[in-house]
Amino acid sequence: MKIKNTIIRSTLLGSLILAGCASPQVSYVDPNAVNTLTTNFTQNDLRATAADMASALIQSGKMGSCKSFTISPVKNATDQYVDTSVMTNAMADSLTNSSAVRSTYVVSVDEMGNQVDELGRQNQSGLYDQSTTAKMGKMKGAQCRIDGKLTSDTSVSPNGKSMLVAYTFFVQVFDVQQGAAIWRSSKNISKGMTK
Amino acid sequence: MKKRLYIVGFMFLFINGCANNVLPTYSDQTNTTLSKVYTGNLSSAMDINNNSDDILYNMEYGTIQRLQSNYVSSNLFFTKAQNTIDLWSANWQSSSPSAQSLNAVASVFYESGTDYQPRDYEKVFLSTLHALNHLGLNDFANARIEIKKMYQVEEAIQNYNQATYIQEQTAFQKEKSGTAASLYDQLSVQYDLNNKVSPQIIALKNSYQNAFSHYLSGFVFEALNEPSLSRPGYVKALQLQPNNNLIQQDIKRLDSNIKQNSETTDLLIVQEVGHAPQIKSNEIHAQIPRNFVSYEYASCLVGGVTTLFYPVLENDTNNQELYSFDLDGKTILPLPMVNIDMMAARSLYDNKNKNMAQSVALAIRNIAAVQAKCLSDNANSFALFGGTVVTLGAVDIEKADERNWNMLPSKVNINRVNLPYGVHTFDITINGVKYSKQINLTKPYQILAYRILGNQVYFEPQKDMFNKENN
Numbered sequence: 001m002k003i004k005n006t007i008i009r010s011t012l013l014g015s016l017i018l019a020g021c022a023s024p025q026v027s028y029v030d031p032n033a034v035n036t037l038t039t040n041f042t043q044n045d046l047r048a049t050a051a052d053m054a055s056a057l058i059q060s061g062k063m064g065s066c067k068s069f070t071i072s073p074v075k076n077a078t079d080q081y082v083d084t085s086v087m088t089n090a091m092a093d094s095l096t097n098s099s100a101v102r103s104t105y106v107v108s109v110d111e112m113g114n115q116v117d118e119l120g121r122q123n124q125s126g127l128y129d130q131s132t133t134a135k136m137g138k139m140k141g142a143q144c145r146i147d148g149k150l151t152s153d154t155s156v157s158p159n160g161k162s163m164l165v166a167y168t169f170f171v172q173v174f175d176v177q178q179g180a181a182i183w184r185s186s187k188n189i190s191k192g193m194t195k
Numbered sequence: 196m197k198k199r200l201y202i203v204g205f206m207f208l209f210i211n212g213c214a215n216n217v218l219p220t221y222s223d224q225t226n227t228t229l230s231k232v233y234t235g236n237l238s239s240a241m242d243i244n245n246n247s248d249d250i251l252y253n254m255e256y257g258t259i260q261r262l263q264s265n266y267v268s269s270n271l272f273f274t275k276a277q278n279t280i281d282l283w284s285a286n287w288q289s290s291s292p293s294a295q296s297l298n299a300v301a302s303v304f305y306e307s308g309t310d311y312q313p314r315d316y317e318k319v320f321l322s323t324l325h326a327l328n329h330l331g332l333n334d335f336a337n338a339r340i341e342i343k344k345m346y347q348v349e350e351a352i353q354n355y356n357q358a359t360y361i362q363e364q365t366a367f368q369k370e371k372s373g374t375a376a377s378l379y380d381q382l383s384v385q386y387d388l389n390n391k392v393s394p395q396i397i398a399l400k401n402s403y404q405n406a407f408s409h410y411l412s413g414f415v416f417e418a419l420n421e422p423s424l425s426r427p428g429y430v431k432a433l434q435l436q437p438n439n440n441l442i443q444q445d446i447k448r449l450d451s452n453i454k455q456n457s458e459t460t461d462l463l464i465v466q467e468v469g470h471a472p473q474i475k476s477n478e479i480h481a482q483i484p485r486n487f488v489s490y491e492y493a494s495c496l497v498g499g500v501t502t503l504f505y506p507v508l509e510n511d512t513n514n515q516e517l518y519s520f521d522l523d524g525k526t527i528l529p530l531p532m533v534n535i536d537m538m539a540a541r542s543l544y545d546n547k548n549k550n551m552a553q554s555v556a557l558a559i560r561n562i563a564a565v566q567a568k569c570l571s572d573n574a575n576s577f578a579l580f581g582g583t584v585v586t587l588g589a590v591d592i593e594k595a596d597e598r599n600w601n602m603l604p605s606k607v608n609i610n611r612v613n614l615p616y617g618v619h620t621f622d623i624t625i626n627g628v629k630y631s632k633q634i635n636l637t638k639p640y641q642i643l644a645y646r647i648l649g650n651q652v653y654f655e656p657q658k659d660m661f662n663k664e665n666n
Binding site: 040073079080081083085110195 | 343346350354357361412420421422423424426427428430431434
């Protein structure tokens with residue numbers, strides 16, 4: 001009779017295999033909802049951290065000493081595939097759209113390629129009425145440059161059941177001509193997971 | 196008693212419900228393919244089947260197409276295979292944890308009669324080879340998509356393993372300490388004896404992550420001027436190959452923001468060697484435990500012995516691990532990045548419990564079938580399902596699953612050099628046979644890949660990289 005139980009159990013397992021063929025369900029979710037599915041630095045973390053840092057910079061009033069500014073691409077010094085261009089863009093958005101910031105955002109290193117291509121197209125292709133084209137040599141230089149860097153450190157408990165990942169987003173603002181830092185700050189986020 | 200027979204019959208039906216891929220002699224098939232590939236007969240190595248949904252066929256045939264530089268055709272087959280993996284990535288979470296744990300044991304039950312479940316390292320390599328195909332077509336944007344899939348699949352594998360590990364272990368321990376305990380014990384001894392695990396295999400971080408895929412990721416993102424994604428690629432590659440100087444230099448270069456000189460090419464040379472290990476089914480004849488058999492059927496189980504199956508690896512022994520090559524007359528030795536033999540061995544090691552559960556489940560089914568037949572003979576009530584059970588025994592599917600992606604290379608080695616735009620000479624001599632190519636470099640980032648199989652070297656260049664007279 002023992003074999004009977006084994007057969008029934010095997011049949012149950014088989015039905016579970018078939019159940020696994022069901023199609024996944026797709027739904028819309030709140031893009032700003034806290035994501036606790038992973039210890040990785042998620043899109044939410046990227047946007048929220050960058051926006052927080054931009055707010056801190058705005059509140060410091062230091063941007064008042066910059067007539068124009070640019071943002072260098074945020075460096076990713078973690079071992080995760082984090083697209084930090086999201087942070088760069090989120091900071092540029094916050095600073096540009098804030099009524100408290102009067103300085104002008106000018107093209108960054110990343111955007112320079114397209115800008116140069118467009119100027120070249122307008123001025124050198126021979127296709128445009130030169131009275132309507134943007135002229136070469138008229139771009140505004142940035143008075144201030146914003147640098148950012150994301151780092152991480154992972155700790156695993158001796159029994160391997162808990163993991164803690166500590167992230168630090170470090171930002172500094174430089175006066176380009178003087179090379180002097182006029183503002184520095186960092187923000188920490190820690191994410192833990194227990195198996 | 197009749198109920199039991201219905202159950203046995205039903206088992207047969209569900210087992211075949213999802214099967215479209217019964218490949219009982221997979222190693223025989225791959226032997227034929229490999230012998231053709233090793234003698235230069237790529238076009239006849241495998242029959243084409245554009246309508247196959249078999250993921251393994253699509254991976255194997257896609258690789259054969261890649262070896263012929265038919266990247267567009269190769270991508271068609273790789274895409275079909277990838278669809279299955281995408282479905283798995285999206286689907287596995289939909290099962291409850293308890294179902295996953297049972298499924299983990301059950302999914303290997305009667306595996307050779309079911310659709311092929313790619314090994315974890317194969318899932319990662321599929322995206323990697325797919326990315327290389329796109330690079331072969333000078334399509335970095337689509338290569339980027341495959342690279343992202345590569346590390347997303349890795350994450351799905353990691354999540355799956357984390358979610359199922361404890362439940363799987365618990366379920367297995369329960370099985371192992373049950374009535375079939377002595378079958379597990381007998382099988383375990385032979386499994387370990389014939390699948391020796393070296394310290395290097397144990398030292399692998401896991402069975403699915405490989406340094407080459409992440410290095411390629413770093414290279415593609417660097418070429419696309421996305422340093423924030425390029426750096427983690429190199430960092431992860433270095434975590435998996437900690438002593439590799441090339442990777443260390445790449446991270447330093449990226450951190451120091453040094454741009455390469457204009458009118459020069461960063462050339463990544465990818466040397467793929469041999470074929471992935473084949474899997475063979477071994478068997479042992481194990482004593483059926485006395486407490487395992489119902490008394491009334493004891494006389495039917497002749498000798499009280501059942502057969503248990505387990506997989507063993509047969510590594511590629513036709514090729515060296517590394518081959519030096521000459522670039523513009525200068526001899527260069529590539530650096531090892533991936534040893535797929537070791538990854539396959541680690542996979543077998545990690546899946547020992549599942550493989551044993553499959554084998555014992557088959558044995559239990561066979562014992563049940565014999566007992567059912569016994570009842571049929573005694574009470575003449577076996578007419579309904581008796582034929583079905585006999586058919587099961589007649590089909591040669593009672594063995595460990597021998598399927599795996601054999602056309603993957605055995606090793607992947609790389610080099611990276613910076614060369615001025617223009618024509619350069621690449622030479623490699625294999626077993627006395629010299630292969631020479633003129634390569635034309637015209638872009639900042641390019642890749643030259645090739646596969647060594649015996650005396651054959653199959654070049655997988657980027658489109659328009661070779662001068663016409665080479666081809």
